[in-house]
Amino acid sequence: MRRRRAPLALAVPAVLGLLFLVLPLVGLLYRAPWSTLPERLTEPGILSALRLSLLTATIATLVCLVLGVPLAWLLARVSFPGRRLVRALVTVPLVLPPVVGGVALLLVFGRRGLIGEWLDSTFGITLPFTTAGVVIAEAFVAMPFLIIAVEGALRGADARYEEAAATLGAGRWTTFTHVTLPLVAPGVAAGAVLCWARALGEFGATITFAGNFPGKTQTMPLAVYLALETDLEAAIVLSLLLLIVSVAILASLRDKWISSA
Amino acid sequence: MTGGLLDARLVVDRGAFRLDAHLRIAAGEVLALLGPNGAGKTTALRALAGLEPLTAGHVTLGERVLDRPDARVWTPPERRPIGVVFQDYLLFPHLSALDNIAFGPRRHGVDRRRARAEAGDWLARVGLAELGKRKPRQLSGGQAQRVALARALATHPELLLLDEPLAALDARTRLDTRVELQRHLAEHPGATLLVTHDPLDALVLADRLVVIEDGAVVQEGDAAAVTARPRTDYVARLVGxxxxxxxxxxxxxxxxxxxxxxxxxxxxxxxxxxxxxxxxxxxxxxxxxxxxxxxxxxxxxxxxxxxxxxxxxxxxxxxxxxxxxxxxxxxxxxxxxxxxxxxxxxxxxxxxx
Structure with a gap:
């Protein structure tokens, strides 16, 4: 068999595309202040931003799982009037510029917002410019990723397994927890990872809704942006750290699935 | 005609297709529902199991009315004492053979240890005692069929429904499995409905045949009566x-x-x-x-x-x-x-x- 060459019209843009995606990362590695890296990494501001980022992204992912998986199930398994509209609404945060999302969140959860005012007067809870606000901003932006992945997995899973469970005496909730969820577990995990990665990188909605308070709402992306204005090397160090941590976590999760699947 | 454990008149309208069949099965009896593809066999089975809503008619099992649309009676599938062996078995891929069988008893309130013990007994009865830990994808077609049968029987259903139980097997496995199946059906105290398009399955496994075509019963009786006096071209072709x-x-x-x-x-x-x-x-x-x-x-x-x-x-x-x-x-x-x-x-x- 003769090896077939890819046509140049496809090969050239494909290689350019790869370079376009990889070169910025190479640039980051190239410009990194390797000699002073250890002491820079231990600066207190960096670690607290990293901790805050990991914490809020993880909580946001949990929030998305608790709310998003049932919503995906509803979209995939229950036919109700307006389902197509609901599906379109769910994906709005995907196409909405995050800053606009942040403004919208302020209008609803802000001190004078639709729900925020009531939360403030009734429970004394204020969400904007708090760590909880960071979680809300991240969840708002990241949830569509989870819903789309889980809904796709549910549509791909054979609903007749659920019928088989019913004939064995399982009600809808038991069927969901004992049959449906295990069947779509890989899809849920993939959705959760996408969701987590998106939450970790969230910038626009966070800075609009939660502000930029070190130790409280200043996540890694915000810290990178801030550092860029004063200290390029600090920005590089922060970026590198964010890159390494997210790649490491994603890679370890990926290995876990492949070995268990 | 027997008194009947099951008495069902199944009317299901689906677009241009209409199923209207009256089925009666006595305790311990195996009824084969025979018919060409698209005759409504599987629809009838799904209607009995509660997976397909009845347009009209009724499903009565023993003393209990499970389904009667004009009296607004409907029992969801999980509360019907009916077991189903699906055509492609639908064993839960994430559970072992043992846990697949234990699934039904667990849902019926049996505690985990007893459910697993019962499932082990069922595995032994279908001759797979040593395969309990296997996942469905590690089972052969014949083994999966037996696990599916054990899973359906483990809830002690009053009515057992089998949808083309041998259709997915190769010829040689089918022969052995048919003999096995016959033995288990003979031991099943409840009523059994076997849906098939294979006359041999019907003749070997069933006490009585009901033939449906285009959603309507065209002939019923024991094997001898149906084979001696076919009443439609389809039945004539079936019996040659x-x-x-x-x-x-x-x-x-x-x-x-x-x-x-x-x-x-x-x-x-x-x-x-x-x-x-x-x-x-x-x-x-x-x-x-x-x-x-x-x-x-x-x-x-x-x-x-x-x-x-x-x-x-x-x-x-x-x-x-x-x-x-x-x-x-x-x-x-x-x-x-x-x-x-x-x-x-x-x-x-x-x-x-």
């Missing part, structure tokens, strides 16, 4: 008979296109005439003598059929004929050939329509 419908007069049944078949049975009015393909003799020249049905025919297709050849004959009487390979060679049979076909009147069987 040539079947004609016509108007009976003295010792003859006049078919719609004018040909009269001589018969020995006394019938009058609308009647069926049936004869076996092996009763049809083929000659190259017109045969003489004896009270025979003789007609000129054209050879259509020729196929192997067991040890013989099955020849399709076109002509005033469309018929299948079985001839031995030497006879076929002597006649030099080939498609398109003009031949004479003959059937003795004593080889025909005529009965009222």
């Amino acid at each position: 008979l040539n079947l004609y419908r016509g108007n009976a007069s003295d010792h003859g049944v006049r078919l719609a296109d004018g040909f009269t078949l001589a018969v020995t049975d006394r019938v009058s009015g609308e009647a069926f005439v049936a004869f076996r393909p092996s009763a049809v003799a083929i000659y190259s020249d017109r045969p003489a003598g004896s009270p025979r049905n003789v007609w000129a025919a054209t050879v259509g297709g020729i196929q192997r059929h067991g040890d013989n050849l099955r020849v399709v004959l076109h002509g005033p009487v469309e018929a299948a004929a079985d001839v031995t390979p030497p006879a076929a060679a002597e006649l030099g049979l080939r498609p398109g050939q003009q031949v004479w076909a003959a059937v003795k009147a004593t080889e025909t069987h005529a009965y009222p329509a």
Whole structure:
């Protein structure tokens, strides 16, 4: 068999595309202040931003799982009037510029917002410019990723397994927890990872809704942006750290699935 | 007709298709629901299980009305004492064989340890005691079928539904599994409905047959009655008979296109005439003598059929004929050939329509 060459019209843009995606990362590695890296990494501001980022992204992912998986199930398994509209609404945060999302969140959860005012007067809870606000901003932006992945997995899973469970005496909730969820577990995990990665990188909605308070709402992306204005090397160090941590976590999760699947 | 553990009139409207079938099954009885593809067999099974809503009719199991739309009675599938073996088994892929079987008892309130012990017993009964830890994808087709049967029986259903239980198996496995299945069905104290399009499954496994076509029951009875007196072309083909419908007069049944078949049975009015393909003799020249049905025919297709050849004959009487390979060679049979076909009147069987 003769090896077939890819046509140049496809090969050239494909290689350019790869370079376009990889070169910025190479640039980051190239410009990194390797000699002073250890002491820079231990600066207190960096670690607290990293901790805050990991914490809020993880909580946001949990929030998305608790709310998003049932919503995906509803979209995939229950036919109700307006389902197509609901599906379109769910994906709005995907196409909405995050800053606009942040403004919208302020209008609803802000001190004078639709729900925020009531939360403030009734429970004394204020969400904007708090760590909880960071979680809300991240969840708002990241949830569509989870819903789309889980809904796709549910549509791909054979609903007749659920019928088989019913004939064995399982009600809808038991069927969901004992049959449906295990069947779509890989899809849920993939959705959760996408969701987590998106939450970790969230910038626009966070800075609009939660502000930029070190130790409280200043996540890694915000810290990178801030550092860029004063200290390029600090920005590089922060970026590198964010890159390494997210790649490491994603890679370890990926290995876990492949070995268990 | 028996008193019946199950009494169901299943009416399901789905677009242009309408199922309307009345089924009764006694305790311990195995009823085969036989029919061509698209006849509504699986719809009937799903309606009984509660997976398909009834348009009208009722499902009564023992004393309990499970489903009766005009009285607004409906029992969801999980609360019906009905077990189902699905055509492709639908064993839960994430659970071991043992846990698949234990799933039903667990949902019926049996605690985990006892459910697993019961599941182990069931595995042993279907001869798979040592395969409990295997996942469904590590089981062969025949093994998966047995696990599916054990899973359905483990909830002690009053009614067991089997949807083409052997269709997914290869010929050799099917033979063994059929024998196994027969044994387990004989032990099942409740009623059993077996949906199949394979007449052999129906004849071997069932006490009684119900044939449905286009959503309606066309014939029912025990195997002997159905095979001896088919009432539709489909049933005739299933049991391997040539079947004609016509108007009976003295010792003859006049078919719609004018040909009269001589018969020995006394019938009058609308009647069926049936004869076996092996009763049809083929000659190259017109045969003489004896009270025979003789007609000129054209050879259509020729196929192997067991040890013989099955020849399709076109002509005033469309018929299948079985001839031995030497006879076929002597006649030099080939498609398109003009031949004479003959059937003795004593080889025909005529009965009222």
